[in-house]
Structure formats: structure tokens, C-alpha cells
Amino acid sequence: MYKEKIVIKVGTNVMTNKDNRIVRPVLRRLVRQIAELYERDIITVLVSSGSVIAGKEVLGNCDIKDKTQRRQVYSAIGQPRMMRLYYNIFHEYGMKCAQVLPTKRDFSPGIHRQNMINCCEGLLSEGVIPIANEDDAVSVTMSMFSDNDELASLIAQMLDADKLIILTDIDGLYDGHPQDEDSDVVKNVKPSENLNSYIDDGNIENKKGRGGMGSKLKYAQITAANNIPTFIANGKRDNTIIDIIEGRSVGTKVALEKEEA
Numbered sequence: 001m002y003k004e005k006i007v008i009k010v011g012t013n014v015m016t017n018k019d020n021r022i023v024r025p026v027l028r029r030l031v032r033q034i035a036e037l038y039e040r041d042i043i044t045v046l047v048s049s050g051s052v053i054a055g056k057e058v059l060g061n062c063d064i065k066d067k068t069q070r071r072q073v074y075s076a077i078g079q080p081r082m083m084r085l086y087y088n089i090f091h092e093y094g095m096k097c098a099q100v101l102p103t104k105r106d107f108s109p110g111i112h113r114q115n116m117i118n119c120c121e122g123l124l125s126e127g128v129i130p131i132a133n134e135d136d137a138v139s140v141t142m143s144m145f146s147d148n149d150e151l152a153s154l155i156a157q158m159l160d161a162d163k164l165i166i167l168t169d170i171d172g173l174y175d176g177h178p179q180d181e182d183s184d185v186v187k188n189v190k191p192s193e194n195l196n197s198y199i200d201d202g203n204i205e206n207k208k209g210r211g212g213m214g215s216k217l218k219y220a221q222i223t224a225a226n227n228i229p230t231f232i233a234n235g236k237r238d239n240t241i242i243d244i245i246e247g248r249s250v251g252t253k254v255a256l257e258k259e260e261a
């Protein structure tokens with residue numbers, strides 16, 4: 001019914017500045033491109049991180065010592081804040097959005113998975129953009145995704161998307177340390193290639209989000225192996241999504257077939 005159905009994942013690092021504040025123009029640029037695609041009959045499912053950092057904006061430091069409980073609390077506070085931001089911006093563009101908060105259980109074969117499919121397909125059929133995030137408030141241990149890169153990959157596969165675009169704060173996968181002058185963005189990657197030696201996620205404990213580039217590469221390769229071309233690209237740049245859709249060489253493309261250089 002639409003010409004194309006794509007899944008876009010936006011990470012915490014994309015939407016925050018160095019002071020960990022959410023940067024509204026970044027969200028506005030993202031929604032502007034989703035609205036432009038909608039006019040071209042391309043519908044988007046958005047997977048957005050940000051609830052934990054948004055909760056920190058509201059609450060500041062908190063006294064809860066347990067890490068899991070702290071994440072639950074920050075996220076429960078921050079998720080409606082994220083949705084208010086998105087709701088208002090989509091509204092400015094004359095569009096509607098909706099919140100979908102799955103846990104990993106919702107992807108096990110059976111009724112939960114079918115409920116998810118029904119909900120997402122129903123929203124899309126009404127021209128409403130589903131905005132998914134892990135339900136961090138209740139998802140702990142067994143029901144947790146490794147991060148939203150995994151959630152985005154599962155949604156793309158579940159809905160048989162035409163493309164998955166993983167937006168982060170860097171131009172793509174680099175073939176060495178990203179800050180090293182000799183490192184370049186790897187343009188094309190196959191699902192079977194082992195490029196783990198390129199990954200340098202450092203001290204993951206101190207990160208704002210959860211995933212790291214290792215996770216993006218892993219889930220991009222899993223998604224691409226299921227015949228869904230997947231892009232890892234810079235969401236801080238102005239027109240990244242439109243450039244990818246129009247076939248320009250942007251970021252790292254992970255796909256079964258490599259493009260000619």
C-alpha cells in the first residue's frame with residue numbers, strides 16, 4: 001500500500017549535546033525528513049532511544065543506588081517527555097505519531113508477536129508513525145533487548161521493511177579508531193564479514209546510550225542477512241535519510257550484494 005516501508009533508529013548520542021541535553025533541532029530535522037518521505041509515499045517506523053537521558057534532564061542526579069531501578073525510574077519519567085517532543089514536532093508537520101513500547105517477549109512466536117504486528121500495521125494503515133522504544137520501565141533481565149539496535153532489527157524483520165537506517169553520531173563504521181587520521185568510513189559491508197577488529201567501544205559503562213558500534217554492526221549484519229539493506233549513518237548531519245533514500249553514498253551500507261566502487 002505504500003511504495004516503501006522503512007525503519008529508522010535514532011540513538012541517544014544523535015539527539016544530545018556534550019552536556020547531555022536533548023537538542024530539539026536534531027529531532028526536528030529527523031521528523032522533517034520523515035514527513036518528506038511520507039509525501040513520497042514512503043512510510044517510516046521510528047525506533048527512538050532517549051527516554052533515560054530525558055529522565056535525567058527532568059530529575060537530575062538521583063539517590064537510587066541500584067542501576068536497574070535507576071534506569072527504570074529515569075526511563076519512566078523520560079519516555080513521556082520524549083513523546084511530548086515528538087508529538088509536537090509531528091503535529092507541526094501535520095502528521096500523527098504513536099507510542100509502541102515492546103519488550104523482548106513481544107517478539108517470541110505466538111500471540112504477543114501477532115499483537116505487535118497488528119498494532120504496527122494498523123498504525124501504518126492509518127498513516128500514523130509508530131515510535132518504538134524498549135519498555136525500559138518494566139523490561140529487566142530476561143525481557144531486555146541488548147539495546148535499541150536489536151529492537152530496530154527485530155521490527156524491520158517483523159514488518160518485512162525495505163530498509164533499516166541506524167542513525168548515530170558518527171559517519172559510519174570506521175576501519176580503525178574513528179579519531180585516527182588514517183581511518184576511513186567503510187562504505188560497503190557484507191553480512192558474513194568479520195570486522196570486529198575495527199570496533200573500539202571503550203568503556204561502555206560510561207556511555208550515554210547502551211549499544212556501541214559493535215552492536216550496530218552485529219544487528220546491521222543480521223538484518224541484512226535477511227535481505228533488508230541496512231545503513232549506519234550520521235544522524236547529526238542535515239539530510240542523511242533523504243540522501244540514503246535517493247541512493248547517494250552515505251555512511252556504511254550493509255547488504256547481501258556489495259555495490260560497485
Ligand SMILES: Nc1ncnc2c1ncn2[C@@H]1O[C@H](COP(=O)(O)OP(=O)(O)O)[C@@H](O)[C@H]1O
Nearest residue numbers: 011012013168173174198199200209211212213
Ligand atoms: N570502528 C568504529 N567506527 C565508528 N564508530 C566507532 C567505532 N568503534 C567504536 N565506535 C564508537 O561507536 C559510537 C556510536 O555508538 P553509540 O555510542 O552506541 O551511539 P548511539 O547512541 O547512536 O546508539 C561512536 O560515537 C564511536 O565512538
Ligand SMILES: N[C@@H](CCC(=O)OP(=O)(O)O)C(=O)O
Nearest residue numbers: 012050051052148209210211
Ligand atoms: N531505551 C533506552 C536506550 C537504549 C539504547 O539502545 O541506547 P542507544 O545505544 O543510544 O540507542 C532509552 O530510551 O534511553
